[in-house]
Amino acid sequence: MQAAITPSDIWTALADVTDPEIPRLSVVDLGIVTNVQVTHEGSVSITITPTFAGCPAIQYMQDAIRERIRQLPVRSVDVQVSFDQPWNSNNITERGRAILEESGFAPPPKHNGYIELPLLEYVTCPYCGSTDTSLQTPFGPTLCRSIHYCHACSQAFEQFKPLA
Amino acid sequence: MNRDTLSALKDLLLKMADDCLILGHRNSEWVGIGPMLEEDIAFASIAQDKLGHALALYTLLHQYCGEPDPDTLAFMRPATKFKCCHLVELPTQEYDVALVRHFLFDTADRIRFEMLTASTFEPLAKLAQKVKGEIVYHTMHASAFIRQLPHGTEEARCRIQTALTMLYPFALGIFEPSEYEEILQRHGIFQGERVLEQRWNQEILSVLKQAGLEIDNSARPVYGGRKGYHTDHLEPLLQEMSEVFAQDPMAEW
Numbered sequence: 532m533q534a535a536i537t538p539s540d541i542w543t544a545l546a547d548v549t550d551p552e553i554p555r556l557s558v559v560d561l562g563i564v565t566n567v568q569v570t571h572e573g574s575v576s577i578t579i580t581p582t583f584a585g586c587p588a589i590q591y592m593q594d595a596i597r598e599r600i601r602q603l604p605v606r607s608v609d610v611q612v613s614f615d616q617p618w619n620s621n622n623i624t625e626r627g628r629a630i631l632e633e634s635g636f637a638p639p640p641k642h643n644g645y646i647e648l649p650l651l652e653y654v655t656c657p658y659c660g661s662t663d664t665s666l667q668t669p670f671g672p673t674l675c676r677s678i679h680y681c682h683a684c685s686q687a688f689e690q691f692k693p694l695a
Numbered sequence: 696m697n698r699d700t701l702s703a704l705k706d707l708l709l710k711m712a713d714d715c716l717i718l719g720h721r722n723s724e725w726v727g728i729g730p731m732l733e734e735d736i737a738f739a740s741i742a743q744d745k746l747g748h749a750l751a752l753y754t755l756l757h758q759y760c761g762e763p764d765p766d767t768l769a770f771m772r773p774a775t776k777f778k779c780c781h782l783v784e785l786p787t788q789e790y791d792v793a794l795v796r797h798f799l800f801d802t803a804d805r806i807r808f809e810m811l812t813a814s815t816f817e818p819l820a821k822l823a824q825k826v827k828g829e830i831v832y833h834t835m836h837a838s839a840f841i842r843q844l845p846h847g848t849e850e851a852r853c854r855i856q857t858a859l860t861m862l863y864p865f866a867l868g869i870f871e872p873s874e875y876e877e878i879l880q881r882h883g884i885f886q887g888e889r890v891l892e893q894r895w896n897q898e899i900l901s902v903l904k905q906a907g908l909e910i911d912n913s914a915r916p917v918y919g920g921r922k923g924y925h926t927d928h929l930e931p932l933l934q935e936m937s938e939v940f941a942q943d944p945m946a947e948w
Contacts, residue, residue: 668733672736
């Protein structure tokens with residue numbers, strides 16, 4: 532008989548599901564998975580929360596998670612989207628921050644619950660490491676990214692926006 | 696929750712959601728024609744956020760207030776069932792009008808969500824916690840332009856002042872009191888439109904002062920939207936917005 536599925540098996544499988552916009556970043560490292568429960572009978576329920584309320588990728592990720600978990604020996608899987616534990620940018624894991632940087636995005640600065648202009652200026656350039664940068668616009672190609680310019684390496688770059 | 700409280704909650708959620716949906720649509724009209732690329736993207740992003748907030752609020756109405764699903768609420772209601780204020784319905788016109796409206800509305804919207812983080816209706820308090828963080832970006836954007844533009848050319852100052860004078864009475868309509876103010880306060884769901892209006896006034900006045908702009912203190916608020924009476928601009932907007940959906944409401948997307 533097969534050993535029962537545990538929450539830890541689910542978390543491991545979830546690490547295979549990635550953000551469609553940043554293909555190396557998993558939903559776990561992005562910090563959008565807020566709850567995983569497994570019953571004795573093997574019914575799995577997962578709760579996720581969007582980075583931004585208007586994120587068009589959330590349904591895609593919801594489907595991708597359902598599909599991935601169905602590959603495991605589970606009885607059923609239910610994936611809910613909820614704001615019960617709202618996402619904020621401090622939820623991105625250290626591993627997630629490293630992946631963002633390797634992918635050419637500045638990770639969001641850690642915040643203490645308030646986002647103010649100084650936090651958005653002087654972002655560290657993910658290409659050369661300089662802080663001689665300026666904010667071009669807080670609105671980028673997706674809701675969660677802002678656009679910056681590095682004066683040291685003359686390169687425009689994106690930051691994953693801090694969100695309180 | 697008893698029937699009166701439920702009606703009060705429904706009224707609050709619906710007017711908020713409708714404001715977001717309609718202003719989201721108006722903001723999206725800048726896509727592709729913004730005065731500069733950054734503003735094009737800014738208004739598109741803000742529009743997308745607004746639709747996200749509308750969706751989340753319609754979802755609460757569906758889950759807790761017995762209302763139809765979000766798409767039906769957004770796309771299948773006649774104008775008379777909408778509770779949005781007139782400010783969000785007005786045609787976009789020029790960029791100065793769009794910018795001043797964005798400033799006046801989003802400042803109120805941010806303060807409203809900040810207040811709602813203390814709501815006793817927990818699903819709304821949690822959503823507010825989320826949304827207020829996003830709107831910070833909207834008010835930061837609006838306030839920066841409102842502070843700077845009037846210090847540019849005389850034409851810029853004149854345009855922003857004219858837009859402000861035209862829109863201010865409509866902005867006061869955001870705070871049209873409902874018949875449920877007392878119930879909402881008594882149950883700790885929302886502190887009410889008057890508290891919101893006072894905080895909003897304080898905040899916009901401080902930005903307007905730095906910008907050298909003035910408001911007309913004798914302006915009379917334009918009410919009616921919260922009761923289902925709308926300008927002639929809402930109907931064509933709703934028709935355009937729901938054109939595709941209405942062709943086949945059962946279609947799978």
